[in-house]
Amino acid sequence: MEILITNDDGWGSKGILLLTRLLLPLGHVTVVAPDGARSGMSNAISAVDDITFKKIPTPPDLQGADIYITSGTPSDCIKLAVNVLFGEDSSRIDLVVSGINHGSNAAINIIYSGTMGACFVAAEQGIPAIGFSIYDMDANPDFSYMESYIVPLVKELYVKGMPRTVCYNVNAPKGPIRDIRYTRQCVSHWEKEMRPIRLDNGETAYRMTGYLVNDEPEAQDTDEWALAHGYLSVQPCSVDMTYYGTIG
């Protein structure tokens, strides 16, 4: 298998190092990752800035992987791999795996997620993609409970196949995992997101903060419910954002 790995926390973060180590036995691994943290970048692309891109030495414990870092966003990483590294051979990429993100990408967080943004670019290109995240904001998250689920789940989802435009958003709870649950995106919203801070010049600026509110706490088929009850949430998602329901 030809596997392409990226993330939004940047190369060297704990999540992508673990992911690379776990997936190396499955085939040939190429990593294209940002050179630092790109949190909350969603599907942003470097529309204006030039994007730098270089190969770096592979650490001894990840021998076999080809590793590139870039000044770009997670979405740029997939575009660089598809257009520059693989070029006419981009159909050789069997699978994109993104993460493991430090923090949840469940519920409405999916639309802000650089981790999932990279998967959406893959889905656009017709490449199967899976994003992994953990519901833990610690700088040093404990991936030990989710670790054993990753390779079997990657194999299962890949073999099952993904329709064009579809990819997967996988979120793990912080602690022990009871089981895997296929979920849908929870209706939810953020509150109290802007914290005023006083600048040195006396003016007020704002810093992102806040908390997520589950707007359907009784529903048991959502990703939020799964995470709150110790399940690993597997959400199939699509870059087709059309609403096919009835209006009015």
Place this chain on the structure above:
Amino acid sequence: MEILITNDDGWGSKGILLLTRLLLPLGHVTVVAPDGARSGMSNAISAVDDITFKKIPTPPDLQGADIYITSGTPSDCIKLAVNVLFGEDSSRIDLVVSGINHGSNAAINIIYSGTMGACFVAAEQGIPAIGFSIYDMDANPDFSYMESYIVPLVKELYVKGMPRTVCYNVNAPKGPIRDIRYTRQCVSHWEKEMRPIRLDNGETAYRMTGYLVNDEPEAQDTDEWALAHGYLSVQPCSVDMTYYGTIG
């Protein structure tokens, strides 16, 4: 009506000036817009940088509108309006209108769009939202053909109502408009997106470029088909990215 306007081309761009002028007769207008261009920002938020935010004088021809500019992204603009300007009264916002974007947000472009990113934040907050874009990359787009459609369409879509999580992606063709068509997002992908450029230090960097490929050119119900045939495309879209179809 209490109307909130934003865009991703920044305050002062031709599209948002026209939009503000057109919507002023419908009620009270608040503009919260980036202080410069934020193209391809998708749903990116300023997760790290402090966000500055200030009221600026209203131009004589837009009297009645309250206008704020910010260092943030289009998504930040909605979050600033909801959390800082309106605060506990954010339910007073009847409608968010974003644009008019200089460039198409049809097909897969929707996932990269800051214009639509702002609408998605509104939809998250349960506020009806409509994004307007024109399929014209000229720095000085000709909005004259679409202009007369905007106010009637805003009224029609607002009265019809939008289910929670739903908003609208409206794209106009460049020239004369035959009629309005309700559409779905075209399956499509970008090709040849990375143009190598030689830096002064001899290294190679990359600049975004490329073209969109319609992967279902025969389908007549897509936004791409509508635009290619002179129709104004109205796509209902949802921030629920779950794929509800069958897999495997």
